[in-house]
Amino acid sequence: MNIVVCVKHVPDAQSERTFNEDNTTDREGVDGLLSELDEYPVEAALQLVDAAQGEVTVLTVGPDQAADAIKKSLQMGAHRGVHVNDAAIHGSDAVATSLILAEAIKKIGDVDLVLTGLASTDGTMSVVPAMLAERLGLPQVTVASELTVEGGKATIRRDGDVASETIEASLPAVVSVTDQINEPRYPSFKGIMAAKKKPVETWSLADLGVDAGSVGLDAAWTTVESFEKRPPRQKGQIVTDEGDGGTKLAQFLSAQKFI
Amino acid sequence: MNAKHPGRKPSLDPLDLVGIDDVLSDEEKAVRASVRQLCDKSIDPHVAEWFESGELPVARELAKELGDLGLLGMHLQGYGCAGMSAVDYGLACLELEASDSGIRSLVSVQGSLAMFAIHRWGSEEQKQEWLPRMAAGDAIGCFGLTEPDYGSDPGSMRTHARRDGDDWVLDGAKMWITNGSIADVAVVWAKVDGDEGGSEIRGFVVPTDTPGFSAPLIKHKMSLRASVSSELVLDGVRLPQSAIFPEVRGLKGPLSCLNEARYGIIWGSLGAARSSFEAALAYSKERVQFDKPIGAFQLTQSKLAQMSTELNLGALLALHLGRRKDAGTLLPQQVSVGKLNNVTKALEICRTARTILGANGISLEYPVIRHMNNLESVLTYEGTPEMHTLVVGQALTGESAFR
Numbered sequence: 001m002n003i004v005v006c007v008k009h010v011p012d013a014q015s016e017r018t019f020n021e022d023n024t025t026d027r028e029g030v031d032g033l034l035s036e037l038d039e040y041p042v043e044a045a046l047q048l049v050d051a052a053q054g055e056v057t058v059l060t061v062g063p064d065q066a067a068d069a070i071k072k073s074l075q076m077g078a079h080r081g082v083h084v085n086d087a088a089i090h091g092s093d094a095v096a097t098s099l100i101l102a103e104a105i106k107k108i109g110d111v112d113l114v115l116t117g118l119a120s121t122d123g124t125m126s127v128v129p130a131m132l133a134e135r136l137g138l139p140q141v142t143v144a145s146e147l148t149v150e151g152g153k154a155t156i157r158r159d160g161d162v163a164s165e166t167i168e169a170s171l172p173a174v175v176s177v178t179d180q181i182n183e184p185r186y187p188s189f190k191g192i193m194a195a196k197k198k199p200v201e202t203w204s205l206a207d208l209g210v211d212a213g214s215v216g217l218d219a220a221w222t223t224v225e226s227f228e229k230r231p232p233r234q235k236g237q238i239v240t241d242e243g244d245g246g247t248k249l250a251q252f253l254s255a256q257k258f259i
Numbered sequence: 260m261n262a263k264h265p266g267r268k269p270s271l272d273p274l275d276l277v278g279i280d281d282v283l284s285d286e287e288k289a290v291r292a293s294v295r296q297l298c299d300k301s302i303d304p305h306v307a308e309w310f311e312s313g314e315l316p317v318a319r320e321l322a323k324e325l326g327d328l329g330l331l332g333m334h335l336q337g338y339g340c341a342g343m344s345a346v347d348y349g350l351a352c353l354e355l356e357a358s359d360s361g362i363r364s365l366v367s368v369q370g371s372l373a374m375f376a377i378h379r380w381g382s383e384e385q386k387q388e389w390l391p392r393m394a395a396g397d398a399i400g401c402f403g404l405t406e407p408d409y410g411s412d413p414g415s416m417r418t419h420a421r422r423d424g425d426d427w428v429l430d431g432a433k434m435w436i437t438n439g440s441i442a443d444v445a446v447v448w449a450k451v452d453g454d455e456g457g458s459e460i461r462g463f464v465v466p467t468d469t470p471g472f473s474a475p476l477i478k479h480k481m482s483l484r485a486s487v488s489s490e491l492v493l494d495g496v497r498l499p500q501s502a503i504f505p506e507v508r509g510l511k512g513p514l515s516c517l518n519e520a521r522y523g524i525i526w527g528s529l530g531a532a533r534s535s536f537e538a539a540l541a542y543s544k545e546r547v548q549f550d551k552p553i554g555a556f557q558l559t560q561s562k563l564a565q566m567s568t569e570l571n572l573g574a575l576l577a578l579h580l581g582r583r584k585d586a587g588t589l590l591p592q593q594v595s596v597g598k599l600n601n602v603t604k605a606l607e608i609c610r611t612a613r614t615i616l617g618a619n620g621i622s623l624e625y626p627v628i629r630h631m632n633n634l635e636s637v638l639t640y641e642g643t644p645e646m647h648t649l650v651v652g653q654a655l656t657g658e659s660a661f662r
Contacts, residue, residue, distance in 0.1 A: 029268070068285075075289055186296040189329030189341040192289045 001054035003045040003113045004105055007038040009066035010122040023224040024091045025122055034069040037117035039184035041177050044147055045115050046077045055079045061100050074195035075187035081200035091217025098131035103208040114174045129176040139169035145180040277571045290347045294354040297328055302358040307623045309485035318441050326396025330366055332374035338390035345584035349526035356530030360633035361486030363527045368437040371519035373400025376446045380504040380512055385464050389444055401442040403433035403491045404513045411646050414510050420449040429496040439474040439489025442467050448513045462504040462512050471496040482636040518591050521641045525597035526577045528637055531630035532605035536566045538625050539612035566608045573601045592654040599647040606634040
C-alpha cells in the first residue's frame with residue numbers, strides 16, 4: 001500500500017508568532033516545526049505499512065525551512081519525501097495549496113491513500129483535505145478518529161457531539177485524521193540516523209506543470225486584511241453557589257459542549 | 260547572528276542563556292528531543308513516587324523502552340547498538356538526569372560500564388551473547404569493581420578468582436553496585452595469581468543465575484532512591500574459561516570503563532542542575548512576598564544569575580569535551596576536570612535552588628530536593644572530587660599525591 005501524507009511546517013506555537021508586511025505568516029523569523037496535528041497522519045500511515053507493507057511518502061509545500069517537517073517525518077519512519085518549493089507559492093491560500101498538492105500527488109502516482117491532519121496549526125482552515133479530494137476526484141472521508149484499511153476500502157470512525165459515525169470509502173481515498181487516532185511515536189536513534197540517507201525530491205511549480213500565476217498571494221481568493229494580537233485572557237466566570245451551584249456548573253459545561 | 264537564519268534577530272532563552280543550542284546540529288537536537296519525550300511520558304510522571312518509595316518497580320519495562328529508543332549502549336558500534344556520537348550520548352544523559360540521576364545511572368551503568376566493558380574487552384562470543392540483548396533492554400547489566408573496603412583504591416581489592424581445572428572460581432564481595440539486584444549479567448573485576456608471581460586484576464562476565472552469586476539490595480539510602488543499588492556476593496562462583504576477558508590485565512580494564520561513565524556524568528549532572536534551576540526560576544516569578552515576586556529581589560536575582568552562569572559554563576565545558584571525545588582526543592585528565600567541575604557546580608545550583616523555594620524546596624512536589632540528594636551520590640561515585648582533584652594536580656605538576 002502506498003500512502004502519501006500531506007504535512008505542513010508551521011511556526012512553533014511556543015514562540016512569538018508574527019506576520020510579514022504583506023500580512024502573510026512570518027515563516028522566516030520564528031522557529032518552525034512539523035505541525036503537531038500532522039504527526040497523527042504520519043503515525044497512522046506508519047502503522048498501516050508496518051502491518052501491510054508499502055511505502056509512506058511525505059509531501060509538503062513550503063519554503064526552504066519546510067524541509068524540516070519532511071525530515072521529522074522521515075525520522076519517525078516515513079520512506080521518502082517530496083518538497084514543493086517555489087518562490088511563487090508565497091502567500092498561497094487553501095485553494096492554491098490544494099492545487100499544488102493535487103498535482104504533486106498525481107506526479108507521485110500509484111497512490112492508494114492520501115492522509116492529512118485535521119488542520120494546520122497556523123492557518124487552521126481545515127478545508128484542504130476536501131479540496132484535495134475534489135481535485136483528485138477521490139472519495140473524501142474526513143475527521144477520522146479511527147482508520148482501518150482492508151479489501152480495497154478505508155473505514156473510519158468520526159466522532160460527533162452526539163454520535164459516532166462509521167464511514168466507508170473505496171480506495172484510493174483522501175482521509176483526514178484527528179489527534180484521537182493514535183499516539184505519534186518519537187523518532188528512535190536509528191530513525192534519526194536512517195533519515196539522513198532517505199531520498200527527498202524538491203519540485204518546482206514548473207515540475208508540476210502548475211502556472212505560477214494561478215497560485216501565490218496575488219491569485220489568492222482570500223486575503224488577510226488586518227491582524228491584531230489576542231487580548232490578554234479575561235478573568236474566568238465565577239459561579240457562586242446559592243444551593244444551585246451544581247446546576248449552574250452543568251449548564252455552563254453543557255453550553256460549552258463539554259458535556 | 261543566527262547561523263541558520265541569517266536575517267533573524269537573536270532572542271534570549273532563559274534556559275539557554277548564551278545560546279549554546281546554536282552549535283548543536285539538527286540531529287543532535289533531534290536526539291535530545293526524543294529522549295526528552297520519553298522522559299516526559301514514562302519517567303517524570305512517576306519518578307517522585309519511585310524516589311519516595313525507594314523502589315524502581317518498572318525497571319524491566321523501562322529498560323525495554325530505553326532500549327527501543329536506542330539509549331542503551333548508544334555510543335557503541337555494532338551488536339545492535341545505535342552507534343551515536345559522544346555528544347549525542349552526553350545530551351541524552353543530560354535529559355535523563357534532568358528527570359532523575361537514578362535513571363541516568365541505570366543507563367550509564369548499562370551502557371558505559373557493563374556494555375562498554377564487554378564491547379571493549381570481551382571475546383567475540385561474549386559480545387554476541389550479551390550486547391544485542393543489552394542494547395534492546397532485554398538483559399540488564401551491572402559492573403562490580405567497588406568493594407566494601409575499597410573505593411578510591413580499587414587496586415587493593417580482595418575479590419579473587421582461582422583456577423580449578425579449566426574453570427575459574429570467584430570469591431569476594433562488591434558494594435554499591437547499581438542495577439545489581441535486577442541484573443542478568445555482572446561484569447566482575449577480581450584478582451588472579453599472575454603468571455610471574457604476584458597478582459593482577461582480570462575481568463569476568465558473570466551470568467547472575469550462576470550458583471554462588473547473589474545480589475542483596477542495599478536499603479536505607481537517602482540518595483538515588485529511584486535506582487537499584489546492591490551488594491554482590493560471590494561465594495564460590497564457578498565459571499568456565501570463556502567467562503574471562505581474554506586480553507586485558509590490570510586496573511586499565513576497569514578504569515577505561517569508568518572513564519566512559521564519568522564522561523556521561525559531566526553532562527548528566529547538568530541535567531539535574533537545569534531541572535532545579537527551572538523550578539527555582541519559575542517559583543521566583545510566582546512566589547509573592549512583601550507584595551512582589553521574590554524574583555524581583557536582588558538577592559534572588561543574584562542567585563539566579565549565578566546558577567545560570569554556572570549552568571552555561573558547565574554546558575560549554577561538557578560540549579567541548581564531547582567534541583574532543585568524538586575527535587578521539589579526549590584525555591582521562593580532561594574528563595576529571597569535567598566531572599570535578601560540573602558535579603560540584605551542579606550540586607551548588609541545586610542547593611541554591613532549594614533556598615529559593617524555601618520550605619517547598621524540601622518537598623517532593625518539586626524536583627529540587629530529589630536532585631540535590633541524588634547529586635550527593637553523583638559527587639562521590641565514579642571518582643570522588645578529592646581523587647579528581649589529585650588527578651588534575653598530578654597532571655599539572657607531574658607529582659602523584661595519592662600513590
